[in-house]
Amino acid sequence: MYKYLCYSETLYAFLQYLLINKMDIENTLFIFSESMDKLIGENFKCNKIILKKKKGTFFQKKKIEYQNYKKLNSILSNSKEIKVYLQDHLPEAEYFLEKFNCYLLEDGTDSYNLKKINRNQKEYRRKKYKIRLLRKLLGGALRRYPKYGFSNKVIGIYMNGFFEIPNELKKKVIKLDIKKLFNSLTNEEKEKLFNIFSLKLDILNKIENKILLLTQPLSEDGVMIENEKIGLYKDVQKKFKGNFVIKSHPREQTDYQKYFPDVYILPQNFPAELFLFIDAKLSEVVTIFSTAALNLKRNYKVSFLGTKDYPKLLERFGVIEDK
Structure with missing residues (x-):
């Protein structure tokens, strides 16, 4: 039986878990999507269950959903004494929230994004009384649970405190210090x-005295088109000498x-947080609003540009700036 x-x-969440539990891989069951497993x-x-992505018609999605729950239930149906670490906005997170008390892993700016959190809270209040009998019949969770740590089934939240923490969550916060854990x-x-x-340490020669630009999936997430994203990063490149x-x-x-x-x-x-743990001689770290850069502030000069000067980012994410 697994402990974790x-x-x-x-x-980043995967790295947090490995550090928090001191690399206790043998006693852990890992749940990954196909894309995460490939990455x-x-x-x-390790011991792992790979969940398939739900796609296709309604019935095809429900079939995949059933297959995913069948995998989980085959191992976890009688598990009670297991410590669960997760990101609670993931597709099957409610399955674990219904069965266990859980610890939440930090998820970059989303863990602090009040605009996104408030939107999710409204969605939860609108739907929380809808009972999902079909999902329960398939083997999943009957109830709905709020995300980003607001569920009473989340008993601890690992956070760096890079940005303002919502008042309702402060009592659950466990200070996250990945450098100390490492x-x-x-x-x-x-x-x-x-x-x-x-990680091959021969990359140290390739990045010595260079500016590290941390990019983000702005086109993949539908915030802007690909050419706009490239234009944005070319403009960033022009602002810095090196x-x-x-x-x-x-x-x-x-x-x-x-x-x-x-x-x-x-x-x-x-x-990118692994740069904290190796002797990488970067001249500077630059990003729009990647929280990886804020982790790296302990070792490097960081230019965190934020969202204020980018209308599409401001509209989607609100104001995100280094405090």
């Missing part, structure tokens, strides 16, 4: 962590080498 369960869809790759050997690992555990993300390297977000599909042929493009399959 981790349901994550971002490399992590074959270097990570330093508490043994040398063997640290090496194991780097191997999971296939040679750039680009670390794209894992969900991005953009071929940055096509648009920035003279720039070294870092691999996607590791979280």
